[in-house]
Amino acid sequence: MLYINNLTKKYGSFTAVRQLSLHIPEGDLFGFVGPNGAGKTTTIRMVCGLLRATSGSVKIGNVRGAVGSREMKRMIGYVPDFFGVYDNLKVREYMDMYGSMYGMYAREITKLADDLLELVNLSDKKEVYVDTLSRGMKQRLCVARALLHNPKLLLLDEPSSGLDPRARVEMKELLKNLHSMGKTILISSHILSELSEMCTSIGIMNHGQLITAGCMEEILYQLSGGKRFHIQISSGMETAVRMLQEHAGVELESVMENEVIITNSGTEEEISALIGELIQNKVILRGFYKEEGNLESLFMQLTGGGEPS
Amino acid sequence: MRLQSNPIVKKDLQVTARSMRFSWGLFAYEAVVALAFLLGLHSIQASVDSYYGDGNVYQDLMNLFPVLAISQVCIVTLIVPVMTASSISGEKERQTFDIMMTTCMSPLSIVFGKVSSAVLRVLFYVMGSLPVMALSFVVGGLSWSVLFYFVLAVIVLSVFAGSVGILCSSLCKRSISAVILSFVMYFVLNLLTFSPLLVRRIWYWNEENMGECLLPLLFNPNVFLEEFFMQVMTGESILGSTGESNFIREDVGYFTYCFTYGKVWVFLSAGCILLLAFLFMLIAAWKIDPLNASAERIPIKRIQK
Structure with a gap:
């Protein structure tokens, strides 16, 4: 599903990501781990088209478009670590707006938004203003928003950061559900126990380099236990x-x-x-x-x- | 690039319509226009009653229209840059910008949506003041089409002011800096269009011929506005009033001579201003595109490491 080939990001003399190559198969739940400044967010942002790579390439599925192209954007659902919402906008309108931004028709948006809000347990909050939602609810709404255009690949950058334990469990269950539905998910998180419970494969980054990547059990067997x-x-x-x-x-x-x-x-x-x-x-x-x-x-x-x- | 169904326009209008700030803004706008009307009326009454007054109040009452119109344009050119200057930087401050950039909307559509929503919001204000404007029509002497042209002029000027604001918004990280920069830029742009004329007057002070030095004024929104009202109210031009053209052939260059013929200047100037506005929007779109090298900000903390 996701092919990253020799991806490098340099800021002047500083190299944030160095020659990163990675393949995430379809239907995989891939956990991205690394210390602060390892280059995880930079990598995710380059895949999303929010950052220009110094060199290397990213390919998603069979899409021929370049990173940042409309075709690539349709394939990706992105949930950032920190994000804001608009005042005076209701949950339904929030979904409508982003659906329109993906060029979807109103009827299609309404149907999908209902289903997705049901999936993230927010169906009773449709007429509530988004700025009044709790952080956990906002995070789940953001996941629903990212799924609205039915992307093939879901990129989540520390989705559980700042959430209380209950909201974390809900988020974990949501991701497990999405994985069971066949979505390919790349998630970066600092809650390693959570990742080890739900991820099928992991990649560990340090100093901008991918140290190891592969099936969770294999890596654990080979390197540790x-x-x-x-x-x-x-x-x-x-x-x-x-x-x-x-x-x-x-x-x-x-x-x-x-x-x-x-x-x-x-x-x-x-x-x-x-x-x-x-x-x-x-x-x-x-x-x-x-x-x-x-x-x-x-x-x-x-x-x-x-x-x- | 969809104008009618641009989701940003829809969202901005939805959010604006619900905010109390918009209602108070509309109230303040109408209050200022009404105040301008009362002051204009008082001034006209005073001039009619004065020693030099001819006692004919009707001719003077027609002048209420430019008073109201110019006061509105002044407010609009103040409001629109504030609205657009805080639009992109506001999205960044609110941390909604990244998500927006991952959608299928192109940077140009986003910029276009932001400017359109600001222009539409200002048009709400202008439309709301029409009853006050209509008072200047009660004594007759003015065609209703003038009102239509006035709205068109407001659109042209607000698009231009909006484009200056959005350009500054794309350049600055914080809204407040973007607002300040947009006013500075608006002032500098006005000044720049006069500079060829000033330079020629200083260096060739003994020459009557101005050459083509007036042409940059086609891009000056204030000259456009003044010319518009002169044409509407008197049928003459601020750029001169000789013969069919506004200049005699020897005074100016060939193009200036042609462009100042009749109402050509007003329409051409509107086109030039809109073209400049489009150019600013293109630059803004290029600046906010995250895949554009110049849009990249170096994370200082990382470099320090």
């Missing part, structure tokens, strides 16, 4: 420690009273064989599990402890 195993032992600890130390491809990380933690550089089959050997050598196991990686630790590992944003 997936290789660490906890073995809980009831009896035969000495034998177990000796065997683990002697076993090639296994590094003993820590030994506790009833538990050892190992790092396996081999395959999962090798670990299964090792467990079998321990049992054959009269080591009684109480438990055995693979440590799951999490986005927070992965983020800290890749960005050198930088503050997520």
Whole structure:
């Protein structure tokens, strides 16, 4: 769906985004993570046509138009991190206005606006002035507005920033719904736990460069967890420690009273064989599990402890 | 570029119509026009009653029309730049500009919509003052078509003032700076159109021939306004009144001689002013286009890092 090729943005001698290449498949919910100033917002703005790229290209689907062209704009729904609303304008009129801005007909707008307001739980607020809505409601209205012209790609720049916990949960549920409807979504957020719950793939940026990108599970497995195993032992600890130390491809990380933690550089089959050997050598196991990686630790590992944003 | 269904025009009019500021603005506008009418009436009465007065009040009452019209144009040229100068910068301040730029509207449509909505709002004011204007018609002597031409002149001048405002709005980040800049620019533009004439008068002070130095005045909205009222009220021109043309051939260049013939100047000047306004709108559209290199602002904080 979204193909970014060698995208670079320079401000004088400062490079905000450097040679960024990324592919987001159709129907994917892609989480964009990185510390402050990593270049996430700059990248999103370049894709939206709100910022001119110094070099590189952006392609969405099979659209041939350049960034900022009418064809490209029709493909994108954009929700910025901060946005304002107009005074003295009702929710319905707000939707009407943006529908007209996308060249939609009044009847079409009315029907779609009703459906979308229903989707974002604002159908009872149609006749309410937008400036009187809460921040969470405004954010959901902005998502409805971004979906009005039925874009193929939804770009959300920190949509949960400044929202209270309830509004965050509502936003997360809304995004999950949209994902289940088949929308391709790119979301940047600093709430990593939320991203890890809903995203199918992630990209981590730091200092304007994309450090890693891909399927969430794969990345977590390759970079953080997936290789660490906890073995809980009831009896035969000495034998177990000796065997683990002697076993090639296994590094003993820590030994506790009833538990050892190992790092396996081999395959999962090798670990299964090792467990079998321990049992054959009269080591009684109480438990055995693979440590799951999490986005927070992965983020800290890749960005050198930088503050997520 | 859709005028009738421009969503910005629709939204601006909707929002304006609901605000109390518009109602108070309309009230203030009508009050000023009514005050101008009363002052004009008092002045006419005083001149008729004076020692030099001929006692014929009817001829003088016709002069109420230019008094009211000019006072309205003065207000309009003050209001419109304020409206448009705060339009683009206001969207930026309100943080609605980015979302607007991601829609299918072109920058020119946005600029055109902003100027159109300002002109339409001003026309509400002008239309609202028509009953007061009509009082200057009660004694006769003026055609109703004059009123129509007056509205056209207001449209031309407000489009021009609006385009100056929107250009400044596209150049400035804050509304207040844009408003100040638009008044400065309006003044400088007026001054610039006179500069060739002044330079020629200073350097070639002993020459009677003015050459084509009057032509830049075609772009001067104030000269257009004065010429318009002179033509409407007296059928003469402020640019001279000799023969069929306003100049004898030896006084001016060929083009000036042709353009000051009859009412040509008024129509040509209206065209020139609208053309200049369109040029300003084009520049404004180019400036607000985020994909245009000159529209880019360097994030200072990042550079400092």
